[in-house]
Amino acid sequence: MTRKEFLQKAAIGSISMAAASGSGEPLAVYPVPPLARKRDSRRSIDFAENDKILRHLQKHGITNVIYGGNAFLYHVTMSEYHELIDWAAGHAREFSITPGVGPSYGRALDQAPLIRKHKFPSVLVLPCADPRDAAGLETGLREIAEACAVPLSLYLKHETDFGPDREAGLDVVARLVDSKICASIKYAVVRKDPKDDTYLASLLRRVPATSVISGIGERPAISHLRDWKLSGFTTGSGVLAPRLSRELFEACRRKDYADAEEIRKAFLPFEDLRDAWGAAQVLQAGVELAGLAEAGPIPPFVSGLSAAQTEQLRPVARALLEKNG
Numbered sequence: 001m002t003r004k005e006f007l008q009k010a011a012i013g014s015i016s017m018a019a020a021s022g023s024g025e026p027l028a029v030y031p032v033p034p035l036a037r038k039r040d041s042r043r044s045i046d047f048a049e050n051d052k053i054l055r056h057l058q059k060h061g062i063t064n065v066i067y068g069g070n071a072f073l074y075h076v077t078m079s080e081y082h083e084l085i086d087w088a089a090g091h092a093r094e095f096s097i098t099p100g101v102g103p104s105y106g107r108a109l110d111q112a113p114l115i116r117k118h119k120f121p122s123v124l125v126l127p128c129a130d131p132r133d134a135a136g137l138e139t140g141l142r143e144i145a146e147a148c149a150v151p152l153s154l155y156l157k158h159e160t161d162f163g164p165d166r167e168a169g170l171d172v173v174a175r176l177v178d179s180k181i182c183a184s185i186k187y188a189v190v191r192k193d194p195k196d197d198t199y200l201a202s203l204l205r206r207v208p209a210t211s212v213i214s215g216i217g218e219r220p221a222i223s224h225l226r227d228w229k230l231s232g233f234t235t236g237s238g239v240l241a242p243r244l245s246r247e248l249f250e251a252c253r254r255k256d257y258a259d260a261e262e263i264r265k266a267f268l269p270f271e272d273l274r275d276a277w278g279a280a281q282v283l284q285a286g287v288e289l290a291g292l293a294e295a296g297p298i299p300p301f302v303s304g305l306s307a308a309q310t311e312q313l314r315p316v317a318r319a320l321l322e323k324n325g
Contacts, residue, residue: 028213028231028232028233028249029062029064029232029233029235029238029242029245029246029249030064030065030066030098030213030232030233030234030235031057031062031064031065031066031234031235031236031238031239031242031245032065032066032067032068032069032070032071032234032235032236032239033050033053033054033057033065033067033070033071033239033283033287034053034070034071034072034239034280034283034284034287034295034298035050035067035070035071035072035073035076035084036049036050036052036053036287036293036294036295036296037295037296037297037298037299038296039296039297043296043297043299045080045083045084045087046294046296047083047087049293049294049295049296050087050293052292052293053239053287053292053293054091054095056239056242056292056293057239057242058094058095060242060243060246060324061242061243061246062238062242062245062246063094063095063096064095064096064098065095065096065097065098066097066098066099066100066124066153066186066234067084067088067097067098067099067100067124068100068124068126068155069100069126069279069280070236070239070279070280070283070284071100072280072298072299072302073099073100073126074103074126075299075300075301075302076299078110078111081111081114082114084099085099085111085114085115085117085118086114086118088118088120089117089118089119089120092118092119092120096121097120098120098121098122098123098124098153099115099120099123099124100123100124100125100126101115101123101124101125101126101144101148102125102126102128102144103125103126103127103128103129103130104128104130105128105140105143105144108125108144108147108148109143109144109147111148112144112147112148112149113147115148115149115150116147116148116149116150120150121150121151121183122150122151122152122153122183122184123148123150123152123153124152124153124155124186125141125144125152125153125154125155126155127155127156127157127158127161128161132162132163133163133164133165133168134162134163134165134168134169134171134172135168135172136163137162137163137169137172138172138175138176141154141172141176141181141182142176142181145181151180151181151182151183152176152181152182152183153182153183153184153185153186154173154176154182154184154185154186155185155186155188155215156173156185156186156187156188156189156203156215157188157189157215158189159189159199166199166202167202170199170202170203170206171206173185173203173206173207174206174207177206177207177211182211183211184211184212184213185203185207185211185212185213186213186215186234187200187203187212187213187214187215187224187230188214188215188216188234190216190220191220194220194223194224194227194228195223195227197228200228204228209228209229209230209231210231211231212228212230212231213230213231213232213233213234214230214232214233214234215233215234216233216234217233217234217235217236217237217238217267217271217274217279218233218235218237218238218245218248218264218267218268218271219264219267219268219271221233221235221248221249221252221264222248222252222257222260222261222264225249225252225253226252226255226257232249233249236274236279236280236283237267237270237271237274237283237320238267239283239287239292240270240286240287240290240292240317240320240321240324241266241267241320241321241323241324242324243324243325244263244266244267244323244324247263248260248263248264251263266320266323267320269316269319269320270282270286270316270317270320273309273312273313273316277305277309278302280298280302281298281302281303281304281305282305282313284296284298284304285304285305285309285310285313285317286313286316286317286320287317289310289313289314289317289318290317290318290320290321291318291321292321
């Protein structure tokens with residue numbers, strides 16, 4: 001791929017993170033669904049049930065989807081990843097799907113030929129917890145983008161994701177944005193008060209807010225859109241209630257923050273349990289308990305919910321799906 005071709009694809013990737021497929025209207029809500037699996041000895045991916053989840057999102061006006069942490073892509077095998085990418089590519093006409101890659105450099109390079117084979121707008125680079133520094137990450141990320149032949153969506157989950165030197169790491173992020181290697185940034189650093197965030201402020205001194213989406217669901221979304229002018233938000237709970245997530249975003253866009261706060265209340269009981277017991281585990285179980293799809297088991301190294309947790313979650317998940325309508 002020539003640099004001109006890469007830059008053209010980078011522009012497409014940037015657009016995909018700021019507009020819904022085919023709608024013509026800005027819609028910056030990005031559900032991050034679980035990956036439904038069968039209850040067989042291999043925990044095989046259940047694509048029929050995953051189709052149900054996608055159709056639920058589409059029915060309520062959302063066609064941007066990110067497969068990342070909630071799908072436990074950190075732990076998929078390469079054969080599973082091959083199946084997932086082929087399946088996702090089959091939905092490219094109707095959905096704008098961003099698959100995760102990594103988190104290790106080697107795993108991302110192994111996955112790159114599968115990404116390169118299809119027409120994904122970008123890939124989400126899962127954050128790596130292994131030894132790393134800013135300069136090394138910059139080299140590796142540029143090579144991953146070249147191997148995948150698509151722009152990257154960078155995932156900032158902790159201040160040290162780009163190495164122990166916080167400012168050097170943000171300088172790398174800025175260079176990757178400036179060079180079109182990075183099409184967007186998923187910002188998911190949790191704060192007690194999202195208005196008080198020196199790290200986000202430092203990031204936004206380097207990159208435009210339009211290139212950053214809030215990556216922690218509905219709880220901080222209003223502050224991130226109102227106070228920091230981020231371009232949208234990812235959502236796990238919005239997999240159950242995509243209409244409500246869309247309406248929350250639309251209320252923020254028209255600056256009706258009182259309405260947005262009222263809509264957000266519907267998500268908080270489910271979000272409270274996700275925060276207490278594990279965001280991805282609760283979402284996986286919640287999708288099934290609400291009756292949306294048979295989500296099945298989750299892969300090791302993470303365990304599922306206990307029987308008592310399941311019974312406590314059941315009415316909360318059902319209530320959120322019912323409120324969505």
